[in-house]
Amino acid sequence: MQILIYILKRILQSIPLLIIVSIISFFIIRLSPVDPLAELRLNPSVSQETLQKETERLGLDKPIIVQYGKWAASFVKGDLGITSNGERVSAKLKERIPNTLLLTTIVIALTWLVGIPLGVAAALNWKTPFDRILTILTSIGMAIPSFFFAVLLLIFAVKTGWFPIGGLTSSNFLEMTFPQQVWDITHHLILPVTVLFTLSLAGLQRQMRANLLDVLDSDYVKFARAKGLSEFDVVYKHALRNAINPMITLLGFEFAGLLSGAALTEYVFQYPGLGRLILEAVLKSDINLVMASLMMGAIMLILGNLIADILLIITDPRIRVKA
Amino acid sequence: MKKAGYVVLILILLAFLAKACIHADIPETTSKPEINNSSVENINYPAPQKNVTIDGIDYLQSQAPVGKFGGTLVASTIGEGPKTFNPFNSKDNISSQLSEIMYDGLLTTNAVTGEPIPKLAKDFTVDGDTYLIHLRKGIKWSDGKPITADDVVFTWQNIVFDGFGNTSIRDSIVIDGKLPTVRKIDDYTVEFKTPQPFAPFIRMLSNPIAPKHVFEPAVKKGKAYFDTFLSTNANPKTFVTSGAFRLKEYVPAQRVVFERNPNYYIINTKDEKLPYLDKLVYLIVGDINNEVLKFEGGELDVIGLQGANVARFKELEKHSDFKIYNLGPNTGTMFISFNLNNRKDKDGKFYVDIKKQRWFQDKNFRQAVDYAIDRKNMVMNIANGLGAPLYTAESLNSIFLNENLPAYERNIEKSKELLKKSGYNWSKKGHLLDKYGNHVEFDLYTNAGNTEREAIGVMVKQDLEDLGMKVNFKPIEFNSLVNKLVNSLDWDMVIMGLTGSPLEPNGGKNVWMSNGTLHMFNQRPADYTQDDRYPWEKRIDYLYTQGALATDFESRKKFYDEYQAIAYEEKPFVYIYSPLIISAIRTKFRNVYPTSLGGIMYNIEEIYLDNGQKGKGS
Numbered sequence: 001m002q003i004l005i006y007i008l009k010r011i012l013q014s015i016p017l018l019i020i021v022s023i024i025s026f027f028i029i030r031l032s033p034v035d036p037l038a039e040l041r042l043n044p045s046v047s048q049e050t051l052q053k054e055t056e057r058l059g060l061d062k063p064i065i066v067q068y069g070k071w072a073a074s075f076v077k078g079d080l081g082i083t084s085n086g087e088r089v090s091a092k093l094k095e096r097i098p099n100t101l102l103l104t105t106i107v108i109a110l111t112w113l114v115g116i117p118l119g120v121a122a123a124l125n126w127k128t129p130f131d132r133i134l135t136i137l138t139s140i141g142m143a144i145p146s147f148f149f150a151v152l153l154l155i156f157a158v159k160t161g162w163f164p165i166g167g168l169t170s171s172n173f174l175e176m177t178f179p180q181q182v183w184d185i186t187h188h189l190i191l192p193v194t195v196l197f198t199l200s201l202a203g204l205q206r207q208m209r210a211n212l213l214d215v216l217d218s219d220y221v222k223f224a225r226a227k228g229l230s231e232f233d234v235v236y237k238h239a240l241r242n243a244i245n246p247m248i249t250l251l252g253f254e255f256a257g258l259l260s261g262a263a264l265t266e267y268v269f270q271y272p273g274l275g276r277l278i279l280e281a282v283l284k285s286d287i288n289l290v291m292a293s294l295m296m297g298a299i300m301l302i303l304g305n306l307i308a309d310i311l312l313i314i315t316d317p318r319i320r321v322k323a
Numbered sequence: 324m325k326k327a328g329y330v331v332l333i334l335i336l337l338a339f340l341a342k343a344c345i346h347a348d349i350p351e352t353t354s355k356p357e358i359n360n361s362s363v364e365n366i367n368y369p370a371p372q373k374n375v376t377i378d379g380i381d382y383l384q385s386q387a388p389v390g391k392f393g394g395t396l397v398a399s400t401i402g403e404g405p406k407t408f409n410p411f412n413s414k415d416n417i418s419s420q421l422s423e424i425m426y427d428g429l430l431t432t433n434a435v436t437g438e439p440i441p442k443l444a445k446d447f448t449v450d451g452d453t454y455l456i457h458l459r460k461g462i463k464w465s466d467g468k469p470i471t472a473d474d475v476v477f478t479w480q481n482i483v484f485d486g487f488g489n490t491s492i493r494d495s496i497v498i499d500g501k502l503p504t505v506r507k508i509d510d511y512t513v514e515f516k517t518p519q520p521f522a523p524f525i526r527m528l529s530n531p532i533a534p535k536h537v538f539e540p541a542v543k544k545g546k547a548y549f550d551t552f553l554s555t556n557a558n559p560k561t562f563v564t565s566g567a568f569r570l571k572e573y574v575p576a577q578r579v580v581f582e583r584n585p586n587y588y589i590i591n592t593k594d595e596k597l598p599y600l601d602k603l604v605y606l607i608v609g610d611i612n613n614e615v616l617k618f619e620g621g622e623l624d625v626i627g628l629q630g631a632n633v634a635r636f637k638e639l640e641k642h643s644d645f646k647i648y649n650l651g652p653n654t655g656t657m658f659i660s661f662n663l664n665n666r667k668d669k670d671g672k673f674y675v676d677i678k679k680q681r682w683f684q685d686k687n688f689r690q691a692v693d694y695a696i697d698r699k700n701m702v703m704n705i706a707n708g709l710g711a712p713l714y715t716a717e718s719l720n721s722i723f724l725n726e727n728l729p730a731y732e733r734n735i736e737k738s739k740e741l742l743k744k745s746g747y748n749w750s751k752k753g754h755l756l757d758k759y760g761n762h763v764e765f766d767l768y769t770n771a772g773n774t775e776r777e778a779i780g781v782m783v784k785q786d787l788e789d790l791g792m793k794v795n796f797k798p799i800e801f802n803s804l805v806n807k808l809v810n811s812l813d814w815d816m817v818i819m820g821l822t823g824s825p826l827e828p829n830g831g832k833n834v835w836m837s838n839g840t841l842h843m844f845n846q847r848p849a850d851y852t853q854d855d856r857y858p859w860e861k862r863i864d865y866l867y868t869q870g871a872l873a874t875d876f877e878s879r880k881k882f883y884d885e886y887q888a889i890a891y892e893e894k895p896f897v898y899i900y901s902p903l904i905i906s907a908i909r910t911k912f913r914n915v916y917p918t919s920l921g922g923i924m925y926n927i928e929e930i931y932l933d934n935g936q937k938g939k940g941s
Binding site for chain 1: 395550556841
């Protein structure tokens with residue numbers, strides 16, 4: 001019951017936040033000098049009548065406040081409006097979200113499955129050659145800029161011919177049998193996943209290592225050891241449970257990055273995800289599409305933090321008492 | 324000891340870093356590519372396609388060598404892919420390009436000579452304002468229904484004239500507020516009548532024809548519905564097409580796949596139905612770099628090349644499986660424009676400073692600028708040698724190009740002479756002063772982010788500084804620039820580019836007619852009534868009006884030749900150069916006959932794959 005009230009409270013708190021985010025975003029986009037019709041204006045074969053019609057269709061002839069009001073009203077009703085080309089924003093997003101989710105969930109699952117054990121192992125073998133080598137490797141991972149790394153891998157794919165050059169499926173995907181299709185997608189995913197994995201693994205592994213080291217150094221762990229508990233119980237029952245709390249907060253942020261975290265890599269690999277869609281929308285000042293994606297990002301962040309907080313309540317009795 | 328080791332290590336690393344920097348500062352010396360030997364001028368084109376009637380069906384017969392059936396060709400489009408598959412609703416190049424593959428028009432353009440030739444129509448006759456079109460008997464849509472006069476009348480009357488979808492075509496054929504008429508004479512004959520003779524109309528007849536049985540229900544549901552009809556979310560199976568291919572699959576942000584239309588009406592000399600290819604795939608690629616990588620990696624079969632890539636691919640070509648074609652200058656024009664505006668805005672302030680007006684409105688000044696521009700230098704240094712200096716208002720591949728207007732070299736002495744004639748002189752420090760003693764100083768704009776125009780701006784600035792002019796070069800954001808050109812009108816000089824049609828100069832009337840919406844060098848407000856045209860503007864207005872009224876090519880050319888001569892003399896625009904179009908295609912594809920007007924894939928139904936296997940990238 002308490003948790004439900006807590007959740008409700010948090011949701012109510014986020015409403016003004018969303019309103020402020022939407023107002024700021026909307027006005028920044030509309031007040032920037034980007035004119036969605038500039039291309040048409042400079043096309044000699046486009047008539048004045050067409051321009052006039054387009055202006056009216058996009059509502060550009062009305063004051064910004066009115067435009068915002070219209071947008072907000074339909075957003076509350078769950079209608080994301082249409083893109084500047086007349087397609088439904090929701091349909092556009094629906095095309096891309098599964099692709100982005102596929103990529104990001106694989107990456108997050110992989111990094112957590114690999115990063116946490118590696119972090120624990122490094123902490124337990126503190127200052128041994130194993131730890132040192134891991135530190136060097138993760139330093140490299142953190143140091144390579146994702147964009148650069150992605151381009152390098154792409155050139156690698158061109159030179160060796162071992163991997164497809166970007167995209168998600170081959171052009172004869174429809175004619176493939178199911179196992180072939182699975183392999184085709186996997187084949188396309190290897191490079192982008194490698195880039196994102198290398199990048200986020202380093203941070204996660206180091207965070208886990210530092211947390212566990214902190215905890216291993218604390219008095220209660222010393223006490224547990226003094227009490228004569230087995231090393232296994234000390235580490236996995238007592239130390240790890242305490243060390244994992246900051247990681248849960250981190251998981252909340254990872255959740256927020258599910259839809260937007262891979263944009264740069266998606267762009268380099270021509271991955272048909274949200275990144276490319278939204279980049280183009282921003283360049284063309286396609287207001288409904290940009291707003292939808294910004295709001296989506298904000299909601300995902302709020303949701304991620306909420307989930308993390310709830311998980312923390314479950315795992316950490318100290319927070320439960322305070323809440 | 325250990326510390327010393329680290330210090331040495333870091334020093335060595337720094338040394339390497341420094342070495343790398345020094346090396347990078349030395350510019351690479353690359354030779355200019357020898358692209359001329361791959362020009363399209365020495366290609367032997369097959370005879371034009373001709374009509375043949377077999378069993379009462381009027382086919383169009385390709386005269387190109389007979390090829391093999393099967394295979395896939397993979398091409399690409401840059402950007403986010405098509406916005407719609409409705410050919411009457413497309414506002415962007417990619418959407419129109421893809422719908423042109425699916426829907427044929429009554430006429431098309433001979434890619435070699437540029438004259439209108441029949442396509443869906445069997446033949447046509449033009450008599451002043453009357454266009455009589457005979458349709459092919461017995462040809463079918465991809466779903467097997469016959470293509471008849473009803474489809475043609477429906478397309479023109481109920482879609483185009485009634486203003487459905489993108490109304491650009493409709494707007495461009497309204498003459499004195501009147502639209503042409505279209506009339507069905509019998510099932511296979513249609514007559515168009517324009518309110519008065521209007522030559523550009525013949526080109527409009529290459530507009531696609533819609534299947535009435537598919538489009539009529541959509542038209543009945545109104546304009547708002549029509550705008551979403553055949554959107555990119557539509558099921559490909561519902562597409563009924565007349566072109567060589569029909570839509571098979573659209574995967575957002577990845578590709579568009581076409582399959583051959585089994586009912587296509589073009590046959591080869593063995594009377595087999597074309598196209599040869601089973602599939603035509605367009606990959607949707609986000610940027611040029613990725614496109615080049617995909618071509619190198621073998622995922623693409625055709626590519627347009629630019630700048631430094633041309634030299635690199637020319638090197639690769641020798642031991643590779645593709646051939647590079649130089650398709651000649653493109654249809655775009657790039658120019659410097661002066662603001663000749665002498666009007667005041669609503670607050671009674673001049674759009675252009677009065678002293679600057681005196682410079683820009685002086686023909687000698689404009690010509691002096693023109694002679695000071697070093698076009699050849701720009702072609703070599705900015706376009707990597709892949710461009711042609713431009714001096715005329717019509718692009719170099721236009722069939723209306725006035726070839727009597729000579730090219731000339733940069734001539735600083737002549738510039739100075741012209742300036743002296745108008746009373747300009749030079750201060751001791753070499754600054755140019757007008758006859759009232761004002762320093763000649765003005766702003767030169769272009770759109771930031773367009774590296775080509777930015778580079779041109781820098782070179783123009785240098786060239787004009789040789790005349791003692793002070794040029795403040797200001798690249799600004801594209802939208803702000805358009806706003807300056809179209810609304811606020813407060814600019815001095817600008818570097819811009821416009822696309823034109825190599826077939827129809829009348830498309831430029833928005834630019835050249837004095838009341839045009841893009842008459843940027845002397846833009847008048849929309850509701851402007853006062854006649855303050857320069858005599859030469861008046862003459863161009865007359866020539867453009869007459870050029871559209873005349874119907875035969877020879878008499879039209881006379882009018883358009885004169886307008887080009889006036890533009891050449893008066894220099895409201897100083898043209899700079901046209902980039903060359905360079906394309907590469909894999910040699911396993913045969914029947915490739917690229918032309919300057921049609922590009923490399925205009926005869927897609929005739930192109931076939933020679934190695935008998937499926938295309939790469941599949």
